[in-house]
Amino acid sequence: MGKTALIVDDSPTMRQMVAFTLTNAGFTVVEAQDGKDAVNKVSGGAKMDIVVTDLNMPEMDGIALIKELRRLSAFKFTPILMLTTESAAEKKQAGKEAGATGWIVKPFNPEVLLKTIAKVLPA
Amino acid sequence: MSNDFAQFQDAFFDEAAEHLAVVEEGLLELEQHPEDLDLLNKIFRSAHSIKGTAGMFGFNAVAQFTHKMETLLDLLRNGQKAVSPSIADLLLKSTDCLKTLIESVKTGAAVDEETARRLTTELAAASASDSQPAVAGSTNKVAPAGSAANCSGDRTYVIAWTPPEWLFQRGLDPLQTFKELKNLGSLTEVTLDMSRLPELADIDSEKCYLSWGMQLTTDKDQTVIESAFEFVREDSALSIQLVENKGAQAQSLITETSASAETESPKPLGEILVESGVVSRETLDQALAQQKRVGQILVEQKAATPQQVEQALQKQRQQESAAQAKKTDTTSIRVDTAKIDKLINLVGELVITQSMLSDLGSRFEMRQLPVLLERMVELERNTREIQERVMSIRMLPIGTAFARFPRLVRDLSAKAGKKIQLVLSGEETELDKTVIESIGDPLTHLVRNSADHGLEPPEERLDNNKPEVGTIRLNAFHEGGTICITVEDDGRGLNRDKILAKAIKQGLISESEKLTDDQIWPLVFKPGFSTAEKITDISGRGVGMDVVKRNIENLGGTVSIKTRKGYGTTFTLKLPLTLAIIDGMTVRVGKETYIIPLLSILESIQPKAELIKTVVGKGELINVRGTYIPMVRLYEVFASEPEYTDPKEAILLILETEGERVAVMVDEILGQQQVVIKSMEQNFRKVEGVAGATILGDGRVGFIVDVRGVLEIARHGHPVAA
Numbered sequence: 001m002g003k004t005a006l007i008v009d010d011s012p013t014m015r016q017m018v019a020f021t022l023t024n025a026g027f028t029v030v031e032a033q034d035g036k037d038a039v040n041k042v043s044g045g046a047k048m049d050i051v052v053t054d055l056n057m058p059e060m061d062g063i064a065l066i067k068e069l070r071r072l073s074a075f076k077f078t079p080i081l082m083l084t085t086e087s088a089a090e091k092k093q094a095g096k097e098a099g100a101t102g103w104i105v106k107p108f109n110p111e112v113l114l115k116t117i118a119k120v121l122p123a
Numbered sequence: 124m125s126n127d128f129a130q131f132q133d134a135f136f137d138e139a140a141e142h143l144a145v146v147e148e149g150l151l152e153l154e155q156h157p158e159d160l161d162l163l164n165k166i167f168r169s170a171h172s173i174k175g176t177a178g179m180f181g182f183n184a185v186a187q188f189t190h191k192m193e194t195l196l197d198l199l200r201n202g203q204k205a206v207s208p209s210i211a212d213l214l215l216k217s218t219d220c221l222k223t224l225i226e227s228v229k230t231g232a233a234v235d236e237e238t239a240r241r242l243t244t245e246l247a248a249a250s251a252s253d254s255q256p257a258v259a260g261s262t263n264k265v266a267p268a269g270s271a272a273n274c275s276g277d278r279t280y281v282i283a284w285t286p287p288e289w290l291f292q293r294g295l296d297p298l299q300t301f302k303e304l305k306n307l308g309s310l311t312e313v314t315l316d317m318s319r320l321p322e323l324a325d326i327d328s329e330k331c332y333l334s335w336g337m338q339l340t341t342d343k344d345q346t347v348i349e350s351a352f353e354f355v356r357e358d359s360a361l362s363i364q365l366v367e368n369k370g371a372q373a374q375s376l377i378t379e380t381s382a383s384a385e386t387e388s389p390k391p392l393g394e395i396l397v398e399s400g401v402v403s404r405e406t407l408d409q410a411l412a413q414q415k416r417v418g419q420i421l422v423e424q425k426a427a428t429p430q431q432v433e434q435a436l437q438k439q440r441q442q443e444s445a446a447q448a449k450k451t452d453t454t455s456i457r458v459d460t461a462k463i464d465k466l467i468n469l470v471g472e473l474v475i476t477q478s479m480l481s482d483l484g485s486r487f488e489m490r491q492l493p494v495l496l497e498r499m500v501e502l503e504r505n506t507r508e509i510q511e512r513v514m515s516i517r518m519l520p521i522g523t524a525f526a527r528f529p530r531l532v533r534d535l536s537a538k539a540g541k542k543i544q545l546v547l548s549g550e551e552t553e554l555d556k557t558v559i560e561s562i563g564d565p566l567t568h569l570v571r572n573s574a575d576h577g578l579e580p581p582e583e584r585l586d587n588n589k590p591e592v593g594t595i596r597l598n599a600f601h602e603g604g605t606i607c608i609t610v611e612d613d614g615r616g617l618n619r620d621k622i623l624a625k626a627i628k629q630g631l632i633s634e635s636e637k638l639t640d641d642q643i644w645p646l647v648f649k650p651g652f653s654t655a656e657k658i659t660d661i662s663g664r665g666v667g668m669d670v671v672k673r674n675i676e677n678l679g680g681t682v683s684i685k686t687r688k689g690y691g692t693t694f695t696l697k698l699p700l701t702l703a704i705i706d707g708m709t710v711r712v713g714k715e716t717y718i719i720p721l722l723s724i725l726e727s728i729q730p731k732a733e734l735i736k737t738v739v740g741k742g743e744l745i746n747v748r749g750t751y752i753p754m755v756r757l758y759e760v761f762a763s764e765p766e767y768t769d770p771k772e773a774i775l776l777i778l779e780t781e782g783e784r785v786a787v788m789v790d791e792i793l794g795q796q797q798v799v800i801k802s803m804e805q806n807f808r809k810v811e812g813v814a815g816a817t818i819l820g821d822g823r824v825g826f827i828v829d830v831r832g833v834l835e836i837a838r839h840g841h842p843v844a845a
Contacts (some may be wrong), residue, residue: 011172013134017179021127056171070292076329079294085175101294102354107178107186110127119303120354122296 003121004028008038008053008065009083018052018083021110022117035060039068042075050121051080052104052113055091063091063098070099079120128179135176137457139225142169144526147218150211151529157206167196173221182228185221188239191246192217198250210249215530217242241411248404277308277342278365284352285316285334285360292329295355301337303351308341338366456556458516466512473505510704510797517557521599521608522550524559528570528597535574542581542592543574549599554606558698561678562608565671569610569694570595572668577614577692587689589613605680605722606698613691617684622646644684648672679814681780705800707827709793709819710776712757713764716825717789718798718817723830725777725784727792730770742837745770745786747777753837754786760812760836761826766790780830785837787828796820800827812836 005027009015012033019029030048032038036059042048051069055062062082069075079101084091092103101120104113149166156162174189192214198204220235220242227234282304286297304310316334320326339348348363349356396402402410418432480498483491525547536543578584578593585591596611619640626632626646646652650669675682680698699705707718734746735754743754754775758765767773767790775786798817803810814829 010168011138011176013131013138013176014172014179016134017128017131020131054175056168056175058165058168077291077294083175085171085178096293096358099293106175107181119351120295120299122299123302 003049006048006051008032010057035065066098145169163200195250279340287358288330290331313337518553546596552599565674573612577612608696611693616688617686710789711791718827723778755837756788785834
């Protein structure tokens with residue numbers, strides 16, 4: 001498919017799992033450990049087909065990252081999925097307001113991850 | 124949940140351990156700075172991370188317990204509750220409990236469920252008490268009405284959808300939704316409603332002004348259809364109506380958001396009773412407090428004595444810790460990718476050198492000898508660099524071993540009623556992972572000892588013009604090829620008279636023996652030695668210091684003591700950087716080759732005959748610049764055939780270990796080289812005076828001399844035949 005994905009999570013384990021699933025599905029994956037790292041990695045003008053980001057992160061959290069990305073022309077309409085925990089309803093709202101396309105509720109399995117991505121990612 | 128993620132469990136355990144350390148350190152720091160919001164956020168994030176990731180692997184007990192901690196932490200960081208000592212304490216205890224929970228999913232070790240349950244209740248109570256009432260029975264989630272129409276067969280729905288204006292700005296594409304609907308069944312009569320479209324001049328190209336109507340014929344549930352609108356439903360005007368086959372009445376099926384029902388494991392009875400309002404939380408807590416432990420009941424029924432129960436409990440604890448120790452022994456190691464990359468580069472170079480060599484070897488002529496030698500030098504350089512890199516992979520900062528001490532000292536000072544501050548330094552000093560793992564226990568023992576015996580109670584300190592707060596200092600640093608770790612306290616120092624009295628009582632020394640201070644202090648390392656007058660909870664059961672010494676020696680290290688009465692005690696541990704390879708001096712005795720650890724060699728001399736004296740009962744001594752040092756003929760120790768028996772012709776190496784010196788006589792010094800240590804015990808049996816064996820360049824086996832052992836032999840004069 002040759003699509004690219006940006007994965008942002010401060011947990012290396014989560015990052016590995018998401019990256020593993022997406023790599024197997026044919027994505028080229030760029031990983032970042034927090035919002036700041038992610039912004040640095042795309043600030044050179046890199047384009048991504050999809051962004052999957054955690055919300056709770058040091059440096060720059062997921063909400064701030066989404067706002068920041070939406071400001072960049074390359075990410076204006078890019079699907080951005082956030083990883084949330086079931087208890088974070090107000091986070092979901094804040095994410096939507098920041099411009100998140102959708103969300104994946106932890107815990108999830110690989111199928112759910114890929115299905116949700118398919119839902120928002122134009123073929 | 125089918126779980127392809129299981130392969131990442133080890134990564135989770137590593138990560139969780141790091142987060143736990145962050146939480147624990149953070150909580151300890153929080154006690155000093157209860158207002159530090161950054162700190163609270165950091166702790167919260169770590170707890171949150173554990174919760175989220177644990178859930179991914181289906182570790183529900185861990186996730187739920189962490190969730191309870193997280194709830195309380197969230198209240199703290201939002202300022203809805205203030206950090207109090209009791210809350211900090213509760214969170215620390217919970218961290219311990221969380222550790223055991225994670226350990227239990229990792230190793231299958233037993234969990235103290237009662238503690239976990241009690242802490243869960245306490246956490247909930249702490250989160251609830253003043254800011255909000257205890258979580259009332261969760262809002263009833265009625266099964267979606269759609270399930271009522273569970274009859275099979277295709278049904279037709281009429282869908283009207285007006286998405287929010289900002290649809291595109293969130294990266295959503297209505298086309299995706301149609302595609303998904305199409306996958307559910309047959310999508311027909313899609314109509315576009317452009318009535319909201321403004322004048323061309325007023326159009327904001329990034330907004331969505333369109334609405335759609337459509338019919339979907341499918342055998343799927345209504346909830347499935349709704350899920351196609353998952354990310355926009357709450358913000359859209361959406362109606363989904365079931366069309367009766369006869370096309371008569373449309374039955375509205377839309378129900379309010381049916382957020383995925385929370386999947387929680389069954390709650391304890393008490394929780395359910397509280398939630399349904401049968402009993403109050405206080406009543407429940409009181410009832411739980413009355414629950415007795417099995418041991419207590421048995422004692423009351425006179426089925427067992429308290430001692431028997433205590434013994435059994437101790438046995439249980441031992442078994443648990445033994446089982447845990449065994450299981451946690453093999454763990455993965457996290458390595459900086461940069462280190463691996465460098466290693467791969469070096470392996471690449473090695474391959475090139477090897478191919479150049481085999482090329483040279485296939486058509487070798489004598490005149491190419493210089494080229495060959497050059498290649499050999501290159502090969503040696505490659506090998507050495509690879510060795511260093513591989514070793515560095517195993518090197519970790521000692522900080523990981525130090526991390527447990529702030530907590531330990533906090534608990535100890537509370538228990539012993541002393542004021543103690545802990546100062547750590549040199550945490551970044553790197554040493555072998557195995558060594559780090561093995562020094563944890565000995566260090567803990569030394570720190571406990573300092574806290575319990577070394578430091579005085581506050582009153583006594585004030586009486587002696589010392590600051591009220593005692594200090595324990597842990598320091599690590601490199602010294603030559605070894606790592607030094609010091610455990611230092613500013614307490615009362617070792618008591619010479621007490622140690623002597625105890626040693627005489629134990630029959631370790633005779634009353635007539637005159638001992639120097641440096642000979643007295645090591646007595647505390649003798650098995651069964653403890654001068655503490657009363658056995659405390661913390662240390663001083665008469666076991667320990669000998670175990671410390673043995674553990675350190677097993678690692679090829681040494682322990683020494685420096686102490687000054689009234690000023691404190693310093694224990695110094697010297698450890699090898701790594702266990703597998705040492706720098707050695709190869710020496711020859713007759714036809715045999717021995718290796719002497721380079722670190723222990725002070726100098727080598729060719730003695731004059733008059734410098735050597737024989738003293739009855741002490742063997743041979745040699746005068747080195749005015750000091751007499753015991754002399755050992757290596758060929759006598761190992762019963763081999765030497766070239767020289769006259770010290771004038773041979774060479775004497777002056778070796779030092781633990782501050783004592785010995786002169787070892789050999790025929791010849793061959794050179795310096797790094798040797799790989801092979802264990803004697805594992806392959807043969809322990810041999811006095813031999814620390815291990817190695818394979819020499821010519822394929823023969825060479826023994827590595829155990830300097831300490833040789834010194835003992837020199838002292839007691841009983842050579843052991845190899």
